[in-house]
Amino acid sequence: MKTMFHEYKNLKLKIMSKKTMLTILAVAAISFTAMSQKLVTSKSNIKFHSHTAAEDIDANNTKAVGTIDTKTGEVVYSVPMQAFEFEKALMQKHYNSPKFLDTKQFPKAKLTGKITNLSKIDFSKDGTYNVTVKGEMDMHGVKNPIEEQATITVKDGKVSTNTKFKIVLADYKVAFEKGKPSTNIAKEVEVTVNAEYITKS
């Protein structure tokens, strides 16, 4: 009788330890998912603005895809370059052409970076956070280091970002040698990015 009771107790212990194991596994799995939590945007607008005495040129692109990893601070943007739309058809043709951004050869631009002051941001709390993103931009087949300021806004659990920075076209080997475009396009172009994020499902 005693041994039977002993065995029963043993069995109970075994079952319990199995349960504990499962709980530990479940908790680990949940925290692992939380660790790699990514925010995704396909609702964004990227604007190029060029200002010269001759004229102002704007182009907009709403087709970029981007992610922010809230645990590591990694920021990624992939931009389909042919989706930039200009007011004038001729400008759009110039922009796409091999003389300028050569979008057939280089259909996507990519920004990869890291938020350097990630600890300042509480993604679960409403607020506006000023951040610095340090990384690299790959455009027209040329990679350059970047360090830009951006704003992350958390409102009602929704995350959006906003940034405005300048790029020097010559840094990306984009330059018109002569003719009208060389005088009408600024050497430095202002880029504005607005994006609304959702949690990756």
Add this chain to the structure above:
Amino acid sequence: MNTTTKKRLKIIALLALTGIVIAAGVIIYLFNMPHRDVQAAAADYSINAEEIVTEYLKDALVANEKYLDAEGESKILAVNGVISEITEDYNGDKVVLLKSNNMQAGVSCTFTPETNVQTANLIVGDQVIIKGVIRSGASYDEDLEMYEHVIMEKSSIQ
């Protein structure tokens, strides 16, 4: 000055004037050249969503050579596929994703303020043919850690 010289000068002046008018006309035309009307144009390729995604995932360079244009006037496609998602982009234009469950990436089609209304009665699971201009192909991006869809704009239902 005799009459023949006068006549010659007149003709030269007239020719110069005609030249200037033509040149000005060409410049004005080029400057105000309208965008291509994708909806009015015929499709260059009729293709299944799965086919074009497979082409891109197999060899993006070959696919870009086939579908993209150096001046951005890339191929107009009529893509046949099953709707997996209907969303809106930053401008509020409708975005219909053609993607079956077995596909790793789909074809994302953005409509225009004029054609948005065509999506009103569409639901997930519908099979449709959407015409639009291709902007970029499908690929796996290891930084995003996800597949990017084929992107089409200026879309309309066929």
